[in-house]
Amino acid sequence: xxxDGAQGQYTxxxxxxxxxxxxxxxxxxxxxxxxxxxxxxxxxxxAIKTLHTDLxxxxxxxxxxxxxxxxxxxxxxxxxxxxxxxxxxxxxGMTTPYIVMEYVEGxxxxxxxxxxxxQQGAMPADKALKITADVLAALEISHEMGLVHRDIxxxxxxxxxxxxxxxxxxxxxxxxxxxxxSMTQTGMVVGTPQxxxxxxxxxxxxxxxxxxxxxGIMLFQLVTGRLPFDADSPLAxxxxxxxxxxxxxxxxxxxxxxxxxxxxARALKKNPNERFPSAEAMRGECLRVAASFQPAPPSIVPGxxxxxxxxxxxxxxxxxxxxxPAPSGQVQTPYQPTPPPNPYGTPTPSPxxxxxxxxxxxxxxxxxxxxxxxxxxxxPYNLTPQSGSAPSGGGRSNKPVIIGSVIVSxxxxxxxxxxxxLNGGSEDDKGGGSGSASASASAEKKPGYRGxxxxxxxEATECTEPQESYNDPEKIEIPDFKFKNIxxxxxxAQAAGWQIDTKDVDENTYGQGTVMNQFPSKGTDVDPDxxxxxxxxxxxxxxxx
Numbered sequence: 001x002x003x004d005g006a007q008g009q010y011t012x013x014x015x016x017x018x019x020x021x022x023x024x025x026x027x028x029x030x031x032x033x034x035x036x037x038x039x040x041x042x043x044x045x046x047a048i049k050t051l052h053t054d055l056x057x058x059x060x061x062x063x064x065x066x067x068x069x070x071x072x073x074x075x076x077x078x079x080x081x082x083x084x085x086x087x088x089x090x091x092x093g094m095t096t097p098y099i100v101m102e103y104v105e106g107x108x109x110x111x112x113x114x115x116x117x118x119q120q121g122a123m124p125a126d127k128a129l130k131i132t133a134d135v136l137a138a139l140e141i142s143h144e145m146g147l148v149h150r151d152i153x154x155x156x157x158x159x160x161x162x163x164x165x166x167x168x169x170x171x172x173x174x175x176x177x178x179x180x181x182s183m184t185q186t187g188m189v190v191g192t193p194q195x196x197x198x199x200x201x202x203x204x205x206x207x208x209x210x211x212x213x214x215x216g217i218m219l220f221q222l223v224t225g226r227l228p229f230d231a232d233s234p235l236a237x238x239x240x241x242x243x244x245x246x247x248x249x250x251x252x253x254x255x256x257x258x259x260x261x262x263x264x265a266r267a268l269k270k271n272p273n274e275r276f277p278s279a280e281a282m283r284g285e286c287l288r289v290a291a292s293f294q295p296a297p298p299s300i301v302p303g304x305x306x307x308x309x310x311x312x313x314x315x316x317x318x319x320x321x322x323x324x325p326a327p328s329g330q331v332q333t334p335y336q337p338t339p340p341p342n343p344y345g346t347p348t349p350s351p352x353x354x355x356x357x358x359x360x361x362x363x364x365x366x367x368x369x370x371x372x373x374x375x376x377x378x379x380p381y382n383l384t385p386q387s388g389s390a391p392s393g394g395g396r397s398n399k400p401v402i403i404g405s406v407i408v409s410x411x412x413x414x415x416x417x418x419x420x421x422l423n424g425g426s427e428d429d430k431g432g433g434s435g436s437a438s439a440s441a442s443a444e445k446k447p448g449y450r451g452x453x454x455x456x457x458x459e460a461t462e463c464t465e466p467q468e469s470y471n472d473p474e475k476i477e478i479p480d481f482k483f484k485n486i487x488x489x490x491x492x493a494q495a496a497g498w499q500i501d502t503k504d505v506d507e508n509t510y511g512q513g514t515v516m517n518q519f520p521s522k523g524t525d526v527d528p529d530x531x532x533x534x535x536x537x538x539x540x541x542x543x544x545x
Contacts, residue, residue, distance in 0.1 A: 015089040015098055020048055036103065039084075046084060047104070049169075051097045062088055065097050071147060072170045079138035081158065081168035104166050110154035117225040121300035122253050125260055128222035129290035131157075134165035135215060136283035142170055143208040143279055146480075150206065152214035153195045154221070193237040194227050198270045201238035205521065209272040212282055216267025216275075219286075223260060224252040225300065228268070242270070254299040259289045277509060448543040452513040457488035463496035469525045478534070480522035486513045486538050493534065500534045512541030 013022045015037075024036040026047065037048045051065065069086035076082070085100035109131065116123040123131075135157055142149060149156075149170055158166040197213035199206055220228045228247055229240035246268045250256040263285055269275045276282035462479040469475040481489045486502065493500050505516055517537040526532060 106160040109157040122225035139279040
């Protein structure tokens, strides 16, 4: 649509009792439309995102959407598109939720990449790494506040005329996946297939590391001009994320140094535990790599079949918790960094890894997804290959879609059964209630042991004065215990009279006594008069064995 046509179509339409006057249509996607608008109260241009009318029909979704917009409005950072206001109004006789955002005079990162591809075949690696670092700076802030983006892609990254990176659309995917809309039925996920993490494709809960996988996909695309996984259908693409190894970026762009290959390979690990532990850590590595080589124009190999990336990451980043000899010279092996003060902040509400999901698909015990070093044990997400896998390559539309991830899960059953058998299916060790000592407190300390972090605490008021349910005022929401020290969690539960059971899990990134998973997960609605026993997986501080 031409700008003049858009101007004519939307002139005279307004929101918020005439305060926001809609002007040009800037863009339109599967869930929303974005308009240039004029704020008559503050005399400024703004961008307004209006959700499609089929979403506006559901009161529960509108309430969740409003709360998400309020959370996003608290994000203040140079690399984040600011949110000024939110509300709902009637357009064309339909209730329409909207968000008022900062108007960014620039263009999407995808458009910048297209220009670089036309001129050079791909984006220069130093430029791509610096842009990626800025995206990660935005994610670092959002993750600290418990917001996982869930839909990182070039279309959600803007570049201003001065080259400033701006990430937008925080909170919308989470609102879509809140479980209160008819669109997000059990076993379905919302996102853009080419950038989905394996855990998203399988319909599992996600945390900050899912965003880092999407950033890895985007970085691969920037430095090669191609996507690592693409196919004829969203389901085939999702299958590739779960089953296939990404190609080595330097087999497409010969100008890339090995450090870029290793960085991308680590970000694209199937198992979240083997990725970077935080956006801060990945950003630091991007900046280090960008400063370590002489910038050179891309050298794209025409028509070359990209080689598999299996093993590239482990050449520079050893498998998690696997002992490695001390590096010689200036070679860095930063796979086992000391965790930053708060790697994820307060993670986004999500079903804990390994706990049963709804819709008939049961995921295994979390222990089945702990990294298992050694040649005889398959990686957690390296599922048994199936026949008829979809081919990679061939550009396809990457519009947001809803993917039936239950089907992908069925394809992966063989590998999951194998993982369960290899882990022995041991019984849970009960912690004996909220006042008992954690079983991990007496665990034998093994090489690689990490001690407790008593600074990661939860206030007792989180249990005694819990958040009221969005959907049922008679119910409350389970607090977030993940990544908190077990002693403070037990004190919180004891103050509310709740019962908890604990089970030890070997893990040495966060340290002894850290809650790694919980069931019910954060945000689950429960009846305070009929509280379930809360089950917690607690770190022993020892490396997985």
